[in-house]
Each structure stands twice: as C-alpha cells, then as structure tokens.
Amino acid sequence: MRLSQFFLPTLKEVPSEAQIVSHQLMLRAGMIRQSSAGIYSWLPLGYRVLRKIEQIVREEQDAAGCQELLMPTIQPADIWRESGRYDDYGKEMLRITDRHGREMLYGPTNEELITEIVKASVRSYRDLPKLLYHVQWKFRDEVRPRFGVMRGREFLMKDSYSFDLDREGARRAYNKMFVTYLRTYARMGLKAIPMQADTGPIGGDLSHEFIILAQTGESEVFCDRELIERDVLSEAVDLDGDLQPVVDTWTSRYAATDEMHEPTRFEAEVPEDRRVSARGIEVGHIFYFGTKYSEAMGATVANQEGLQVPMEMGSYGIGVSRLVGAIIEACHDEAGIVWPRSVAPFDVGLINLKVGDLACDKAASDMYQSLRLAGLDVLYDDADERAGVKFANMDLIGLPFQVVVGPRGLKTGVVEIKNRATGKRYELSPESALAHLTV
RNA sequence: CGGGGAGUAGCUCAGACUGGUAGAGCAUCGCGUUUGGGACGCGAGGGUCGCAGGUUCAAAUCCUGUCUCCCCGACCA
Numbered sequence: 001m002r003l004s005q006f007f008l009p010t011l012k013e014v015p016s017e018a019q020i021v022s023h024q025l026m027l028r029a030g031m032i033r034q035s036s037a038g039i040y041s042w043l044p045l046g047y048r049v050l051r052k053i054e055q056i057v058r059e060e061q062d063a064a065g066c067q068e069l070l071m072p073t074i075q076p077a078d079i080w081r082e083s084g085r086y087d088d089y090g091k092e093m094l095r096i097t098d099r100h101g102r103e104m105l106y107g108p109t110n111e112e113l114i115t116e117i118v119k120a121s122v123r124s125y126r127d128l129p130k131l132l133y134h135v136q137w138k139f140r141d142e143v144r145p146r147f148g149v150m151r152g153r154e155f156l157m158k159d160s161y162s163f164d165l166d167r168e169g170a171r172r173a174y175n176k177m178f179v180t181y182l183r184t185y186a187r188m189g190l191k192a193i194p195m196q197a198d199t200g201p202i203g204g205d206l207s208h209e210f211i212i213l214a215q216t217g218e219s220e221v222f223c224d225r226e227l228i229e230r231d232v233l234s235e236a237v238d239l240d241g242d243l244q245p246v247v248d249t250w251t252s253r254y255a256a257t258d259e260m261h262e263p264t265r266f267e268a269e270v271p272e273d274r275r276v277s278a279r280g281i282e283v284g285h286i287f288y289f290g291t292k293y294s295e296a297m298g299a300t301v302a303n304q305e306g307l308q309v310p311m312e313m314g315s316y317g318i319g320v321s322r323l324v325g326a327i328i329e330a331c332h333d334e335a336g337i338v339w340p341r342s343v344a345p346f347d348v349g350l351i352n353l354k355v356g357d358l359a360c361d362k363a364a365s366d367m368y369q370s371l372r373l374a375g376l377d378v379l380y381d382d383a384d385e386r387a388g389v390k391f392a393n394m395d396l397i398g399l400p401f402q403v404v405v406g407p408r409g410l411k412t413g414v415v416e417i418k419n420r421a422t423g424k425r426y427e428l429s430p431e432s433a434l435a436h437l438t439v
Numbered sequence: 440c441g442g443g444g445a446g447u448a449g450c451u452c453a454g455a456c457u458g459g460u461a462g463a464g465c466a467u468c469g470c471g472u473u474u475g476g477g478a479c480g481c482g483a484g485g486g487u488c489g490c491a492g493g494u495u496c497a498a499a500u501c502c503u504g505u506c507u508c509c510c511c512g513a514c515c516a
Binding site for chain 1: 440445449450451452465466473474475476477478507508509510511512513514515516
C-alpha cells in the first residue's frame with residue numbers, strides 16, 4: 001500500500017477526550033474515530049489490526065474443534081423471557097420495538113439464541129459434544145463507556161458455546177477453551193494469566209478471567225511470577241487429550257485480581273522473589289454454567305438410557321475489539337505503538353526519504369516490489385514530506401520494521417532497517433535487508 | 440445512576456468575570472527558501488461560538504431550558 005493513497009488521518013496532537021494511552025494512540029494513528037459515546041468507526045489501519053486479531057482467534061478456535069457460525073445481532077425478546085434474563089439484564093440491554101410492536105433487542109451475548117438453535121436440532125447424546133462460536137458485534141448499554149475501545153458500548157466479541165451430555169464432558173470443553181485461550185493470547189504477543197473470577201450475570205460456578213499485564217490496566221492483579229515466565233507456545237498440547245493436568249498447572253499457582261486477592265494466602269503460597277503485583281486488563285472470560293439455560297429453555301437430549309436430560313453448557317468470550325486497545329496498552333513507547341508482529345497492520349514500513357530524487361525513487365520502488373514479492377505486507381511512504389514527519393508517523397503507527405531509503409545511505413549502496421521494538425538500526429545492502437526481513 | 444467538568448476554525452485552546460459584531464498555534468491552499476527525526480518566510484481560505492428560548496439598542500459573553508461529550512465513583516468482554 002502506498003501511503004500517498006492510503007486513508008491514514010494521523011493526528012499530531014492528542015484529542016482532548018482521550019485519557020488513556022491506547023485511546024490516544026488509536027486516535028492519533030488514525031485507527032478509529034468516535035461516532036458517539038462508546039461507539040467507534042474503524043478506519044483502514046485499525047480495521048486491519050482488528051481483522052488480524054480476529055483471524056488468530058478464529059484459527060485457534062478452529063484448531064480446538066470449535067465450529068464457526070454467525071448469529072444475528074438483533075434477537076427476539078421471547079427467548080430472553082424464557083431464560084429469565086429479560087428482566088435481570090436491566091438497562092444494559094438495548095431494547096428495540098419493531099414496526100409491528102414486537103419487542104426485540106440488540107444482543108449483549110448469545111446464550112439464549114445458541115441454546116434455541118441447538119435445542120431445535122440436537123436430540124440425542126450421540127449428537128454431542130458440540131462446540132460452536134461466532135465473532136460478532138455486541139451492544140451493551142454501559143452506564144459509563146470509557147477508554148476508547150477498551151470499554152465501548154458496541155464491541156466485537158468472539159463468543160463460543162459448549163454443549164455436553166454431562167459434567168465431565170462440559171469440563172473437557174472448558175479445559176479445551178482454557179488452553180486454547182492461552183495459546184490465542186500468546187500468539188498475539190501477550191502474557192495472559194487466567195484468574196479465578198466471579199461469574200456475574202452469565203451465571204455458573206466455574207469461571208476464569210484472562211488478564212494481560214499492562215501498566216495502565218484497570219485492575220490491580222497479584223500472581224506468581226512463574227505464570228508470567230511460561231512459554232505457552234512451546235508447550236505442545238494435545239487438545240483432544242486430557243487437559244486437566246495442564247489446567248491444573250495454571251490454576252494451582254496463585255493469581256488473583258484485587259477483588260479476589262487474599263494477601264495472607266499470597267504471601268504463604270508465593271516466595272517473595274516471585275510475587276508480582278501489577279496492573280491488568282481483562283481480555284477474556286470463560287464460564288461453565290451447567291444447565292442454567294438448557295433447563296430454563298427445555299434444551300434436553302436423550303441420554304444412553306433414553307431419558308431426557310438438560311445439556312451441560314459453557315460459554316467462552318474474547319473481547320476482540322478490546323484486544324486492540326489492550327495490546328497497545330501493553331505494547332507502546334513514547335513515540336507511539338509498537339505492534340507485535342502477528343497483529344501488526346503491515347509487516348514493514350518503507351520510507352523513501354527523498355521523493356523526487358531519481359536514485360531514491362528507484363531504490364525505494366525496487367524495495368517495495370521485492371518486499372511484496374516476498375509475501376510481506378508493506379506500507380510504502382512515498383509522500384513528499386520531510387524526513388522528520390515520516391519518521392515520526394512511522395514510529396507512531398508502530399510497524400515492526402522500518403526500511404529507510406535515503407540519499408545518504410544510497411551513496412554507499414545501503415539502506416537502513418530499524419527494528420521498532422528495540423530501536424536498533426542496521427545498515428545493509430538492499431539484498432541483505434530483504435533477506436533479513438524475510439527470514 | 441450519583442458527583443464534577445467541557446462544548447468557540449479540521450486539531451489543541453484563548454476570549455466570558457467587566458455585553459459592543461471572534462483570535463492564536465498547528466493543519467489546509469498558493470509562492471519562495473529549506474530538506475536524515477514533526478522546518479522557515481510571505482500571502483490566502485476556513486467559525487449559524489452545541490441547540491432553543493429570554494434579557495438588551497446590542498449576546499460567544501448575562502438568564503432559563505435542552506442536547507452532546509469527558510472525568511471520578513458503583514457495574515462490565
């Protein structure tokens with residue numbers, strides 16, 4: 001993509017409404033624009049990141065045998081009356097009346113709808129287990145939306161639902177999602193720590209929040225350093241095998257948010273040098289809630305004895321749009337965003353320092369071609385701007401690598417590669433620069 | 440939902456107390472000088488001062504109402 005053609009409205013100054021760094025940077029980097037309180041448009045750069053995150057989530061869900069479908073955003077009130085949540089959910093649920101006076105709502109979550117779907121088609125234990133998910137916009141009419149996409153009213157969420165015959169089956173599904181979540185966050189360059197959680201309005205008695213550590217996180221968290229140091233992706237796990245031992249290694253170590261924190265237990269269980277107290281952001285939440293919905297809504301299957309039993313259910317959410325903000329909270333510096341490679345909107349930012357200079361234009365354009373041929377996503381700054389502006393903007397949007405083509409380097413036949421995360425620069429021939437970036 | 444703050448040019452803000460017909464920096468456009476970390480000079484364009492009433496000869500400014508946004512708290516992916 002050529003920068004001269006890309007819709008990237010960056011801001012030099014910090015808009016006054018943005019208080020936290022991820023919100024400020026998302027506005028400044030031209031990723032989002034606010035439409036109304038807690039509701040945002042995603043501009044091209046932001047949307048690229050959102051889709052990258054969504055794709056990682058999708059791949060990991062698929063790998064766990066979770067099947068993607070898509071449910072509507074607007075739901076009928078009836079099924080929520082059936083579950084008993086129509087009144088429980090309160091004003092946070094956006095209620096709508098259609099032209100015929102039918103009561104509808106913009107879904108804040110989908111337990112009722114998915115239960116309705118599965119109930120209609122699943123009759124026997126032979127049809128179980130089932131793991132289903134979708135990635136879809138939700139609306140929760142928060143009293144106080146804030147922090148940009150971190151607490152928006154409209155947000156993109158991946159929500160999965162498990163259906164099993166019995167508790168053991170449900171536990172297997174829960175464990176599968178537990179492990180899958182760890183992998184999902186790790187692939188985004190995040191350290192996510194599962195912590196025992198309250199179940200809130202979803203209900204149920206087994207639940208974990210996934211918290212990532214970030215200096216500007218909303219809640220205070222306490223955990224064993226050992227949990228942070230684990231390299232999740234290097235641990236090979238068989239998702240179809242028994243995952244309980246894996247889950248146990250995580251849940252046996254101390255990890256708690258401030259509301260669940262027990263200082264005495266913390267000090268008793270964790271050696272002093274491993275005690276971490278930090279800030280955290282909730283980026284996922286998993287629940288086992290048994291037959292709460294299946295019972296209320298009559299979602300039963302015939303078991304081996306031919307008896308009708310309510311299905312055992314769980315639900316599993318990842319805040320996809322929140323993750324965009326959360327990753328920035330965890331990955332930024334003075335100059336701007338520092339994207340982990342896996343979610344970066346482009347792999348490389350190519351800067352032509354002197355547009356109009358024949359040698360620079362040729363070298364930059366050749367480099368642009370080669371990088372793209374090598375399969376990289378490149379943002380090519382071909383705009384006629386001063387060097388300072390180009391550097392500042394490229395740092396702001398945080399692409400993992402910058403390739404700088406300028407008259408100074410070309411004199412000796414080199415281009416410069418800058419690693420955004422480390423700040424290190426390397427002068428290399430165009431060929432070795434290419435090789436360096438395509439390993 | 441309780442408490443607080445703010446709406447003036449695309450962005451950041453001044454002007455309001457003390458009413459007299461709107462300003463700066465940045466951004467944009469033109470010209471020139473610059474050109475490896477957010478340049479400089481000259482010139483230009485751009486605002487129903489959130490909206491609706493009221494007071495007044497006169498309202499961005501005073502009064503009333505209303506809408507929106509932000510912050511703190513209780514609630515949440």
